[in-house]
Amino acid sequence: MTPAPGTPGLAPPASPDAKKASARKNARAAARRGTPVWRRVLPPVIVLILIAAIWDLVVHLGHVQDYIFPSIENVFRSLFKNWSGILASATWVTFQEMLYGFLISITVAVVLSLAVHSSATLRGAIYPLLIGSQAVPIVVIGPILAIIFGYGISPKLIIVAISCFFPIVVNLVDGLGSVDPDLIKVMRTLDGSRLATLFRVEVPSALPSFFSGLRIAAVYAPIGAVFGEYAGSQNGLGYVLIQATPQLNTDLVFAAVLLLTVMSIILFALLSFLEKVCCPWAGKGRK
Amino acid sequence: MTSTAGSPAQEPEAGIRLEEVGRAFGPTVAVSGVSLTMPLHGHLSIIGPSGCGKSTLLNIISGLDDPDEGTVEVLGATTPDDRLRRCAWMPQRDLLLPWRDVLGNAALALENQGMHRKAARSQVTGLVKRFGLSSFERKLPHQLSGGMRQRVSFLRTLVAGKEVLLLDEPFGALDSITRADLQFWLRSALLEEPRTTVLVTHDVEEALLLGDEVVVMSARPGRVAARYATSFPAGASRRELLRLAEFTELRDELLARLEEAS
Structure with missing residues (x-):
């Protein structure tokens, strides 16, 4: 089918190309x-x-009085004073709720996205529900979940998962569907089955947009966790907030908010780093 | 390359045959009443004004699309799925997978046919070298020049082991020097490789260099307006060919035909 090795005619002049490539490097x-x-x-x-x-x-x-608006020094003083007593364990509890809720959310979002992507019927059946799920006010379902599941971690996980999964699904479905139609055609002529096209073409090319969804969702995760704790909890940064606010312990409130912010930023940065590792090609050589 | 799954056993003379093929998209008639035959291992070039249905015709031959009327036969295959199994299609843009290196992109068809990743990569290594891409095996597409990417794309098409290559303006996106290089390179590659090729282009010189027959299509709805056979000395260089009297005469004739057609 192909000529014998060493046929001279096949090798094209590579030097200008090579020069261009190295200049680009x-x-x-x-x-x-x-x-x-x-x-x-x-x-x-x-x-x-x-x-x-x-x-x-x-x-x-x-x-300005401390209970109205504390100075930065007082926020940090409160942070160090309360770290070992209240804040360390509260941060750990909220961190777990955020992380596990986020992971559940990713799992659910990936399954739903693949379902929505692979069949127009499923898309029609599921998509309105997904959008509807976002219209449900978390403030309302929080207490209901607390009644059903108690003060443990499960209602928080559900709330975090609900607040996070929507941007992940929307971005992943968009990413899976935005592959160049000509590329899908090329795959068909290269004997690519539907599954081969999904895993060799659509999933990898959806990765950057998947990560965009994850980064948006990462910002919602701490909000979800705090709402879950507001609805009923015995520990966590949301619990600290709900205790400290009526006591006019404003510097502690700010310390807890600072910790939430730092966790968000760390999660966001971690995802950005993962994206760089997973999609080193992204954003390069696009015309 | 050893032949892999799906290599069709074909009768020697059966190439591609289109009979009274028509295709419309809604109210737009893209092609109408196109009849064409070409022998196995023939090289056909199709030129025509833009919008004349050249690409539609390639899609129909490949099995990616099916005509509304008329019949298509590719090496004896008539259904779209059977035609897909015999045809490889290469569009104007290289459409390489940006996350796969040169070897990975070239090996794509073998992996699709069920070969393991490592085996597929090692099988294409030799070809990658012969295509002048050695030392670039592990580069990602964005690290390559346009000409190199297009060569990888052609390699990927070739590795599929299909009998029929359908090239849709394969060099249209390249600068003229790279295009000239690759045209001549493809010409020598095709002289050595017994493949049936259909090339769609709006570059008359490219059509003459790469086809042993040239078909001129009329503007929409696309029909076959004229057909020419070419026979130029096989060993001649590009510049020698471009100077040949018969080449320039045919080129002028084709250009005149194209002007009439559009």
């Missing part, structure tokens, strides 16, 4: 060198310091 390396770590870290750090400075300035100059 150098340009990329230069681009990488051009943005060192400090250039990426410095701007957000400066912004944070500015915000903190304005915050403290307003509090000190305005003689």
Whole structure:
């Protein structure tokens, strides 16, 4: 079917191509060198310091009471004072709720997305329900879930999963469906079955958009966990918030919010890192 | 390459035959009353003004699409699924999988046919070398130039082991120097490889260089307006061919026909 090895006619002149490719490589390396770590870290750090400075300035100059709006020092003082007593275990509980709820959410979202993607009938049957699930106010179902499942972790997992899965499903379904139709045709002429096309073409090309969904969902996870704890709990950062607010323990409230924020950012950064590892090709060479 | 699953056993003279083929998309008639025959291992070029249904015709031959009227026969196969099994299709854009390296992209068809990833990769390694892509085996598509990507795409098409290659403006997206290189390279590759090829292009020189027969199609609805046989010396270089009197005469004739057709 193919000619014998060593046929001279087949090898095309590769040198201009090779030169172009290596020039591109150098340009990329230069681009990488051009943005060192400090250039990426410095701007957000400066912004944070500015915000903190304005915050403290307003509090000190305005003689604002601590229970109305605490100064940064007091928030951190409260954070360190209450860390071993309340905050460490509360953070751990909320972290678990966020993480497990998020993982459940991903599992459900992937199964639903594959179902919706693979059959138009299932799409018609499931999609309205998915959208409907987002219209249900979490504030309302939180207490109901607490009545059904008690004060344990399960109602929180359900709430986190409900708040997270929608952006994951929407982005994953979009990603699976946005493969170039010509590429699907190429796969058919290359003996690709429906399943081969799904796993060799559609799933990998949906990965970047899957990660976009995950990053959006990661922001909802702590909100879901706190709502779940508001509805009924014995520990967690939401529990700390609901205890500290009526006691006018505002510096503790801010300390708990700070911890929630840090967890969100860590989850978000972790997902961004995973995306870089999983899809090194993403965003490159697009025309 | 050893022949893999699905290599059809065909009668020697049976190539591609279209009879009174018509295809409409809603109110738009893309092609109408197209009859064509070509022998096994023939190289047919189809040129025509844009929108004349060239690509539709390729889709119909490949089995990706089925005509509304008329019959299509590819190496004895008439149903779309059987035609798909005999045809490989290569569009203008390379459409490589950006997460697969050169070897992985080239081995795609073998993996689809059930071969294990490693075996498939090692089987295409030799071909990758002969295609002038050695030392690029593990590069991702975005690390390659346009010409190299198109070569990988052609390699991927070839590895499928299909008897019929359908090329839809395969070099249309490349700069003229790379295009000229690859045209000549493909010409020598096809001289050595006994494949049946149908090439769609709007580049008259490309049609003449790569086809032993050239069909001119009229504007929509696409019909066969004229058909020419070419016979140029096989060993001639591109520049020698472009200087040949018979080449230039045929080129002018085809250009005139194209102007009439559009």
